[in-house]
Amino acid sequence: MPRYALRIEYDGKPFAGWQRQKEHPSVQGAIEAALAKLEPGAHTIAAAGRTDAGVHALGQVAHCDLAKDWTPFRLSEALNYHLKPAPVAIVGCALVTDDFHARFSAVERQYLFRLISRRAPLVHDRGNAWRVSHDLDAEAMQAGADRLIGKHDFTTFRSTMCQADSPVKTLDELRVERLPYPGGVEFRFHVRARSFLHNQVRSFVGTLERVGAGSWTAEDVSRALDAKDRAACGPVCPPEGLYLASVTYPSDPFE
Structure with a gap:
């Protein structure tokens, strides 16, 4: 399964933080829901850091594994389409090696x-x-x-x-x-x-x-x-x- 790194920008005001939650909107949940529109099924993404409720990001990084080979441009465009109208944008996307981890690879x-x-x-x-x-x-x-x-x-x-x-x-x-x-x-x-x-x-x-x-x-x-x-x-x-x-x-x- 190809792995992709995502650079993410978001306004934290409407979210209960980065981390997925059952009863409250989260940035992770919004992106995983957008991924499910592209490839049906459950998706789990990992981020460089979990931000609290109300905290914003200019350059959060997460990674995801997908079944299909996407060009980074098409993947970012498709995600941004399905993320609307949430204040979240994929501002960078790259194909990375399997050992890349958004959190543990960060220095x-x-x-x-x-x-x-x-x-x-x-x-x-x-x-x-x-x-x-x-x-x-x-x-x-x-x-x-x-x-x-x-x-x-x-x-x-x-x-x-x-x-x-x-x-x-x-x-x-x-x-x-x-x-x-x-x-x-x-x-x-x-x-x-x-x-x-x-x-x-x-x-x-x-x-x-x-x-x-x-x-x-x-x-x-x-x-x-x-x-x-x-x-x-x-x-x-x-x-x-x-x-x-x-x-x-x-x-x-x-x-």
Whole structure:
């Protein structure tokens, strides 16, 4: 059976997350239903990472096995046709070897978090970014972010429901970018690592927002990290600003 890698973009607002669920719409369920229109029967796809309810993707990657030999172009076109009107799009498709696995072959994942500071409510970005009404200091947030980079026990910054075997992870990048935004300022958090704990990025951003607001200092971030205690974490920010931006493999299947 030929195996295909899919690069997927989606708006997470109408979904209960990536993972298939019996009673709630999911991104995985939408794609598997589209595959069933092409080849009748049950389909199971595997993704590079499971995103929570309300979380978006710019470059999620999944793989599927099909009975028929499809050209990648025809497969992506057919899937996009059957995915309508769901806010999901196949933006890349490639034939891969049988040993390619969207999750286990990945060597890096990159997330983006969008935080907008302005008094007015969001209109076009409502549900696609987190808005706060107060000013934030980008340099202070970067100073706090720098305390988190490297290999650490991230118990403080993971959900109590996290199923990872170990809280020890290596964070390669946590960069704060400041951009102009109509009536305010947008802050983009670029986060990069081989793998992440459940709620890790949202825990980072919620804590760093407190630093930017002046309620915490960079030293407070270090103390929270060293505590290895979930109770020491700052607020966990909402999901709507979070995007799975890209997934990296030893050899890019989409080139």
